[in-house]
Structures are given as structure tokens and as C-alpha cells.
Amino acid sequence: MLTRKLIAQDIVHVLQKSGLLLQHRIPRVDQPFDGHTTHSNRVQDGSLFIAYKGVSFDAHGAIPGLQEQFAGLGFIVEQQDAFEQMSDQTFVCLVKDSRDAWGWLAAHLYHNPQDQLRMIGITGTNGKTSTVWFLGQLLRTLGEPCLTMGTIGVYCGEEKFPATHTTPDPDELFRLLALAVEKGVTWAAMEVSSHAVVQRRLGPLRFDAAGFTSFSRDHLDFHKDMDEYFAAKWELFSHLLKPDAVAWLSHDLEGWLPPDAFTRGFHFYGTARQGRTLQTGDAIFEVASMTLQSTDLTVTSGSRRWQGRLPFGADFAMANFTAALLIVEGLLPGRTSAADWSRIEPVPGRFEPVPEAFAEGLAVIVDYAHTPDALDKTVHKLRELTKGQLWVVFGCGGDRDRGKRPLMGAVAEKEADVILVTSDNPRSEDPQAIIQDILGGMSQGKHKAIVDREAAILYAIQQAKSGDSILIAGKGHEDYQIIGKEKFPFDDRQVASRCLRTRPTK
Template sequence: MNGEQIKNALQLVKKNDTDLRHVRVSQVQHDTRKVTENTCFVCIVGAVVDGHQLADEAVAKGATLIVAEKELSVAVPVLYVNDTQKALAQLSVLATGNPSSKLGMVGVTGTNGKTTITHVVASILDDNNRSSGIIGTMYSKIGDRQIPVANTTPDSLTTQQLLADMVADGLTHCTMEASSHALIQGRVRGIDFDVAVFTNLTQDHLEYHHTMEEYFLAKSLLFSQLGNAYGEQGKQKLAVINIDDAYGERLIPLTAANVLTYGCQGRGDIQAQNVVVTNHGTSFDLLFLGEIYPVTMKMIGDFNVYNILAAFGACYGLGLASEAIIRSIAKIEGVKGRFQLVPNHRGVTAIVDYAHTPDGLENVLKTINKFAEGAVYCVVGCGGDRDPSKRPVMADVAMTYATHPVFTSDNPRTEDPTEIIKQMTRHLSGNKYVEIVERREAIEYALSKAEKHDVVLIAGKGHEDYQIIGTTKHHFDDVEIVNDYFAKH
């Protein structure tokens, strides 16, 4: 690339009379640690670091062109724009060859279910001779490679590079979680989504979005911008929306794309009826386009029925036949840390789940109550430096649906875990619950009290293999703790 191509890609560049045709650019970058010769450095104003303050460092490392919002005095040409986040997205698409236009792209947003749906869609695609990558909470996955991620949805440059790697590896599709933070911050700009899925909207992330209306606005951007790529257009677009969620209904008029709705309450283009949940699987009838398809799956719970309906809609939108999708669903084992059963010889049903919102926890506990033959222990906490208003609500859910709530630490981060638990329980009365600050001790307590046919739910961390105390990550895996306990007892 040369400087003029960069300038043209940005379109709305403030007056710059410099001839940039001689400026060579080999890569686009916003991290000075990755700047090499002939880099175009984009100055991003971050929460901690302002990239404009690092422009001289970038030039010293070989940057030949700077993109900025603020006035700079550096030894190389500067292109000034109003929004460097948007510029980064535009240039990332240019630098990587617009890879999303070469993939069947599925974006999934909502409070709960994103990880499960992206994995289910990828499994169905793979089972039908497509090859799908994943970008999400647990990792990014390209073929057999799993790449650690810092955020559910990476920045626009990282995402475009991941998509380019998928194209280079011969993949045909990508399923991607689109978090509310990423949507409002423009991290998914320039991605040519073919299918957008909405799961639900319940209380979460209000420490960032402040109100549910702002939270909804962030989620709605995936649908209002469906088809927002900076490259060629032409692929059919489809929105798959949970009609049983009140916010889902509000999304329908916000998108110009075709819409498939799904639900379990008698409405929707895709419906589930006659749902039967056991401790080893779920069955139901799927209604679509006048046909009834019996579905038997290994995944457990009404919330997973919703996830399957969403995945069905997405895969149908990508061109798969209904019968082929149903056959593939029966083979899916589930997702790590999502209602994950931990086998043991005690006859206790031990479950590790990521439920960390009031709605998520309620859904999981309601599912457990459908098959539980004995007592239900619920080990749960709340994360530090996150929305404090949901803490007493989480406790109320555990008190309502579990016979033995055990309140403990989650990821306390920079907060006092004892104070977090107090905020969860100070409004409660009686002796139905216990408080145990150390998470390992709390898990072992619940397992020690549980008898044959009892259920122990360990909620909040799911797939995570760490606990954040202060600003440090310590190794901690709920499944490992459960296995260690049963191995010793």
C-alpha cells in the first residue's frame, strides 16, 4: 500500500496537501510494540493510554505515516480524521483484503447464550462439510488452533487479522460473539455479517452502560448496521431474533435485513413445543415452515432450547437444509463451562456453569429443578468492579430456586470479597444460606454436604481457569476443584 491508498480508504481526511504516493506502508498498527519499518500508526485514545502521546515512539520504530485526531508535530506525514477508531476499522479492512466478505459471517449478541450459539453453529457447519472459525469469550479458534483473547470481541485490527488467517487456512465461515462493549466502541465496524442473532437482554454491564436502554442501544447496533461492510455488497442478510424477549420485538423494525424470529411461547417463525428436560438431555418438536421436526439433544435445559433454535435459524440462513441441521444437533455434546456435568461415583449431579447474571442463574436453576430428585446446592458469587446493583438480585435468585445457597467469591478484582458478599446478603434473613469467602472452600463445602441424588451447581465462572484477585490472575478452575474433591473422597 502507499499513502494515497490509505488516504482514499479514509475518505474524510482533513486538509492535507502532502503528496503521499511515495509513502510506503507495509502494515497498519495501533500498538507501538508491534510497529516496524513502513508502518501506518493509528493513534487511538484508550482508557489508559492515548496513542497520540506515542506517535514519536512509533516514528522512531519506523512508522512512515500517522493517522490522528489531535494536532501532532512529527517527522512523517500525518492524516487527520475525526474518529481514529473508525479509521482503524477502515484501514484494517484495506490492509487484510476485506476477509469477512469471503466468509459466511455469523454475529451473535445478547446477554446470555452467545458462546453456546457460536459453538453450536460452528459444530453444525463442520458436520456439514463447511469449516468454521470462532471468535468469542473462551478463545478464537482457527482450524485446530486456539488463540487466547483478552476481550470477548477483539479490536477491529485484531479481528480482521483473525478473519484473514481463517481465509488463508481455507475456512468458509466464522461465528463471532459481538459484545455490547465492542458494538458501542465500533470494534466490529467493517465486518460483513451475513447473519445477526439476538438471544435476550437482561441486567448486566450496567457499570458501563448505566441504563438498560443504553445497553439495548449497544446491542441493536448489530442489526441496524447489518451489512455495514466497507467492501463489496451483495450477500443476502438475515436477522435471527428471539421473539419471546421484549427487546427482541423492538429490534425487528431496526434492521433492513430479512428477519427470522424464534421462540418457545407459541410465537415465531421457528418454534419449540413439547419440551422435555432430563438430567441427561432434552427433547422437543421444532416447528418451521409448516413442518414438525423431532429434536433430541444431549444439551440440557429450556435455555439451551432457545440456543438451538437460534443456531437453527442461523444455519438455515447460511443455506443448510432443515433436516441436515437437525441431524447435526443430535451429535453436539455441549460447550465447556456451560451446564457442564462433572462425572463422579457419589451419585451427585455436579454442574459447572458460567451463569453470572440474574437471568442466567435463574434459567439454570429452573432447569435443575425440573429433574432434581434431592436437594439443590448453589455456589455463587458476584464479580468485583462490576455492576453492584445485581448483587442482591443474584442472591434472591439463589434463595428462590436453590434449597441450599452458598455465597462465595467470584473474581473479586480490586474489591474486598467479603464486602461483595455482604452486598449480596445484607437484605436476607433466616439461616437457609451460608457465606464462605474462599471459593475452593465453598465448593468443597457444598460437595461434602450433598448426598446421592442431590445437585450441586457451581455458577459464575464456567470455562474460566483463573480467579482475578486484585489485578492478578491466579489459576483456578471450578471443574478441577470438583474433580480433585471427588478424587480425595
Template sequence: MQILSNLLKNIKTITIIGDSSVEVSSIIIDSRVVTEGSMFVALKGTQVDGHTFIEKAIGLGAKSILCEDLPAVQAENITYIQVKDASETLGYVAAAFYGNPSAKLKLVGITGTNGKTTTVMLLFRLFRQLGYRCGLISTVQNQIDEEVIASTHTTPDAVSLNKLLAEMVQAGCTHAFMEVSSHSVVQHRITGVTFAGAIFSNITHDHLDFHGTFDNYIKAKKGFFDALPKTAFALINVDDRRGSVMVQNTKASIKTYSLETLATVKGRIVSDSIYGLQMEIDGREIHFQLIGTFNAYNLMAIYGAATLLGEDPDEVLVEMSGLKTAPGRFEQIVSIKDKKVGIVDYAHTPDALENVLKTIKQIKGDDQQVITVVGCGGNRDATKRPIMAKIACSLSNKVILTSDNPRKEDPLEILAQMQKGVPPIDFKKTKTIEDRKEAIFYAVNTLAQAGDIILVAGKGHETYQDIQGVKHDFDDRLVLKEAFGN
């Protein structure tokens, strides 16, 4: 319970109508879950305008309304707070409601098209190994020390986020690691959150459905760095050509990591094989269990963040050398019968798919064929569909195009768009099988010979296939095992 005026202390309002000493029992952005004493925040969304639910929220017990447009008729005994941007204001109000929990933690956020989940999960595991109680906010799951909480988004909405952070503080966590999606910056899910550090991994093609242009997508990610305080570090991958743009206007202390040029954290790959990466980082040579150049970048980011948070470099590297891959990220399953190698990877962007396939090419034996099973999500950036199909063809011996969460779209239409990217020369090695299970079985049992590699890309850790809004049980790893007869 909080007093409304305390929540509005540093907020610029247009008008406040009604009693500002009213108590606020909870902050709610969805009218359907309002309870007695809630503050209902009316947000203009991508589907509907939350302002149309104000009356309904009051009917369910809301006593204060945060909005951009005042309703023509105002109810009695209700306090209306009118602001210019309800979504931005919500960030500050939610942080205040939960006692600004982020400021009580060493919170590190990472943004970038790829590598966020891998980096935060590994940072979380590393800091636990170093003896700290930690929190994790990620696409795969959220965690408060040992307690696992299901995750619905890569970055939760402002209320859920601050609630989670407050629970972390309550549980005695000192550190927390979270993914910062571009959606979350634009929608102010992280507004009012204090970061001790921020990481930029890379930016490539994705989410153009939401941001409209690549420029807007860059601006969204940059917004995260623009808002950092002086006390934070901004750790940037300078091998990505947009790296320096990210920190053009930041107040944070700028640090860099690179495989190619001078940087705060300078790395070099000594060798990269099926057994892992041998790297030199900051002049120290060390072996890691992760595979692939893209993971060399993730490892430098983790090392950089840990040392910038004050940890001892040698101890950090020793602990890091034992870290295993995150679920569904280059996860390998080998058939007991004939040693076919299944690789489940969350590559759902052109860049990720290319990286994973290049890594496989680099570490595989000459006699191993690569068979790729891949699809593209429905109600998501359609422009990546032909590009991903083309990449799959250019770096695999055989390709099966299949479904990956068609959501509300027609799966055959998504597949037709993917097929447009297949060069005529590759028609013969490409097959389309709408049903993902059938596609994996066909790859394993009809196409693959003993020892071949089957990359199943796009779903990683996911345990469902979303068809027409219904989530059916589906796990690439389990289907692969079934097809292998393991």
C-alpha cells in the same frame, strides 16, 4: 504492507498532513508494540487517551498517525490523518488493510446478554460436521478450523478481528461464527465487517457499569442490526420483548424464532430432562443432548442460522442432535464415591443464574437438595450483585457466596454487596466464604449429602481467579473433582 492512500479510499478525513503514499507495515493501537513503518491509531479509551502516546509511537518507528486531535508540534516525515472518530475509522482501515476478509466468508454474528458462546461454538461444530472449514471467535477460544488460538475478549479489537478473519480466509475457511459483545459495537470493533447473518438471543441485566443505562445497552446491541447490509439475515428471538426493537431500522431480511408465537422457526419443547431436550422444530421432532429451556432457544437459533445459510433442514437436525454442551456451560461432574452431582455453569448474570437454577429444579429428583456456590466479578456491574444473591437464595436449599475474579476490588466488599440481597428469611441457609476453593469444598464435603446437586456458577470454562490483576490458576471443574476425591 499497504500504501496509506489505498487504506483511506473511502474514509472521510478532516485533514491529511504529509505524504499519503507512505507504506503501512502494520496497524497498531497500543504504542508499546509499535514497530518500524506502523500506523499508530490514537484512541480515546476508558482509562487513558491514546493521543498522549503519539510521540512515543513515532520514537518506535510509526510513520503514520491516525488521530482525532493533531499534536501541537508535528514531526517531520510523518503523515498525520485527522478524523472525527478514530475508533470508527479504525474499523474501516483495519478491514481494508487485511483485504476485507469478512466479505470473503459467510460470517454470522450473535449478540445478546446470554447464549452467545453456546450458539457460536455449536454452530462452528455443526458446520464442521457438515463438511465445511470454519472459523470461530468466542469468549472461550478462537479457532481457525482445527487450530486453537487463545481468546482475550468476547469480541477482539478491530485489528485483531480482521487479522483473524484474514487468517481464516487464508486457511480456506468458507464460514465463520463470532460473538458480538455490546462493548464491541460501541467501540467500533465490528465496524467495516460484513456479516452474512446476525442473531439476537436476548437482553437482560448486565454491563450497566459500561453502558450507564439499560436503554443505552439496548441501543448498543441494536447498533449491530442497524449496520447490517440488505443481503444479510437478522434472526431474532421474538419471545424476548426487545427482539422487535433490535430490527426496527435494519436493512437486513428479518427472520424470527420462538417457542411461544408464530415465527420463521417455530419450536416446541416436548420434554426436558436430565437426558436432554425432546423438541419439535419446524414440524420435525428430534432429541438433543442439551438441557433447559434456554438451550431450546439456542438450538432454534442454530437451526435457523444454518437453514438461512442454505443447509438442508433434515441434515442439520440430524447433526444437531449429537451436539454436546460448550465447555463450562451446564457441565456436569459426578462424584464417583457418593454420586453427588456438580454442575459448572458460566451463569454470571441474574437471568442466566435464574435460568440455570430453574432448569435444575425442573430436572432434579424430589430428594435431591440444591447447593449453590456463586460470586460476582470485581470491576464489573455492581448492581447485579444483590440481585444474583437473592435469586440464588430463592431457588436453592443452601447458598455459599464466594469470590469470582475480584480484580482490583476488595472481595469482602463485593460479598457485602451480595449479602444485601439475601432476604432475612434466608440468612440461615446462606454462608459467606471468601476463598472459592474453600467454598466449593465446604459445599461438597460439609453441606451436600449423597446424590445432592452442587451448582458452581459464574466462572464456567475460566481457568483463573483474577485477584489484584494477577491471574491465579483456578478451574471450578478441577476443584470440584478434587473435592469429590475423583
């Protein structure tokens, strides 16, 4: 994959174009840089150091030592005093936002691949991953190759790459977009997280289409409050769309939306609920029936009507499928057909059955639900499909929003018969302390605490009876568990399969 050399005058030009450049010193217009970094411990002589103030570390503090050690270093800074301390012989640019500058320079380095792709961005507390997956699937059925990026990984043609973040850092993001262009891909659909927006990872990216799937409590360890959290997500629509972009918003957002959401030509989708006044251009979806193996869905938007069967269950994911369908229809009018739905594959780790369980008369479902809202929807749906007892195995991640833990405990208790509270990714926290936070939202009687996640899954599978359902929630597609600073192999689907092989005959 070809990349550009970073040349001093080109860096200045890119930053001027972005509107981020405030001042600069450029001793040599043709000065080359052998790459760039935001990590002070990865600096090499002749590279460009991008300094910004992070949550726990301000990289500007490393600049004096780096200047002493490396004479040929260039700098991007966002603090006036750091700029003023540089000698006249040092290449330095003072910018409004160093993170944003990083995005623009990464795009430049990879020849601005976003300009050769039709870009689709999806945000929302829950539903981003499913919607991006369905976008890739729908475009594939139409013969339109698509790069998809998000929580479950990066897919480009037949290749899959692991995901380090829901939305990658600029270097990885634009490298992947350039890879898509190199392989002849013409579409890219990606999750746009609130973290990515606040941390300015997107640089010059502007989207041809966008969707907003849902909004509920999450990430309040990062955002000050719900208003700040929503504002971060809304930037996708207020600042990151192309002028003629297609935009679809869930009806459930109406209490949060600013006035311009109703005046800019955005469209809404949802179910036909009593009392709702639908506007021209809105879309309605309806689930006629559902099993763990199929869902019958009807979607109506204006004069278009789709009616078909998807080869997997989870009717609450149909809002996300509807959003993807409407976005593709908006970008490729008249090409979508319900006849293609039989080729749509389910989302990995989203209401995903473990097939071996059916032979035991059980339903074992693995789902990524890790917020109160997502867990509530998943538990409620499985309750509807369960004749016997409903078991729920779940925990909460460490070093994350503690306030949601008792809320998730209360949600699980509402409809489950037996709850096994266990570890998720405890990270640096004491797993037992996380469990106690969850139990704070629950009454006595229904729950049992088992710190070891595999032991909790094994207990549920061995104790459940024919006709019961077991929901294993929180990790979904993840194939690891983080305990302390170590990452261990752990896949709920594989663990459940292994436990089913040891299940005693009932």
C-alpha cells in the same frame, strides 16, 4: 500468513472508502510504514500511530513526545487540534473515529478476509456463546468448515486458540479471519459484544446473518443505562447487516425492539406461549423432555419441522440451539436434519455436568451464569431436576457492575436450599466487600460466606447427600481466577473433580 505493507496512499484510499477521512497531509504517497499500534509505548520509528480517546487515557497527549523521538512516524488522529499541530512533513490523517479507522486498516492489512467468508454475528446478554458454538457444530455436521470466535475461545478446524475478548480487537479479529481463509474455511460465526460495537472494533465487517438471543441487565459499569446498552446491541441489525441478511430475534426482546424490527423482514423465535400472536415466518420450539444427559426438542418454522434428541441436558439452552438451527437453515435451505443432532457436542462450561459426581449419587453442574437472568434460569432448571437439596456456589466479578450483585443474591435465594457465596474474579476489589454486596440482596439463614472458591466448592461436595445437586456458577469454561492483577490457574470442573475424590463415603 501474508500481510500488506501499509503505504501512505493506500491508507488514505482505505479511509476515504470508509467515509471516515476528514483531512490528510501526505508528504510522500509511497511512504511505507512498518506496522501500526495504538499503544504509545510500543511505537517504533517508521510505524503508524493510531491515537484515540479511551475511557481513562487520551492517546493524543502522547503525540508531541512521539514526534520529538521518532522522525519517521505517521499518525491517525481524531482531534482537530492534534492535526493542526503536525508539521507539513508529517504523514497524518484526521478521521471521524480513530477506533473505526483502526478496524478498516487492520482489514486492509490482512487483505480483507471477511470478503471471502460468510459471516454470522450473534449478540445478546446471555446466549451468545452457546449460539455461536451450536452454529459451528451444525455447520460441521453439514461438512461446512467454520471458524467460531467468542468467550470460550477461537476454534478453527481442529485448532483452538485462547480468547482475549468476547469480540477481539481489530488486529486479532482480522488476523483470525485471514487464518480461516488460509485454511480453506468458508464460514465464520462470532459473538458481537456491545463493547465491540461501541469501541468500533469491526471496521468493514458486514454480516450475512445475525441473531439476537436475549436482553437483560449487564455491563452497566460500561454503559450509562439499559437504553444505551440495548442501542449498542441493536447496531448489529441497524448498521452491520448486508442487505439480504438472515436475521432471527428472540420473542423475549419485543418490549425493547424499535419499530423497524417488525418492518425489515426479521423473524422471531420462541416457545408457543398463551396469548402470543405468531406471524408468518416465526418459529416455535418445544422441549418434550430433558435429563442431564439428553433433551428432546421439536422446532417448527413454516413448512419445516425438526424433531430429535440432543445428547446433553439444559433445555433453557434450546432457544440458542433453535436460533443457530434457523440461521443455518436460512443460509443453507433444506440441508439441516434432526438426524445430525446426535453429533452435536455440548457447550463447554454451560450446564456442564462433572461426570464423577454421578457415581456419588450427586449432580455437580458447572455453568457460566454470571447475570441475574442467566442465574435465575439455571437455578430454576436444576431445581426441577433435583430430588434432594439444591446447593448453589457463586460469586460476582470485581471491577464490574456492582448493581447486579444483590440481584444475583436474591435470585439464588429464591429456589436454592443452601447458598455458598464466594469469590469469582475479584480483580482489584476486596473479595469480602463483593460478598457483602451480594449478601445485601439476601435474607439470613440459607447462605454461608466462604471467600476461597475452592474451599466453598469442597464444602458443598463434602456436605451434600445422595440426591442433591450442586450448581457452581459464574465462571463456566474459564480456567483461571484473577485476584488483584494476577491470573491464577483455576477451573471449576477440575476443582470439583479433585474435591469429589476427597469426599467421605456417605
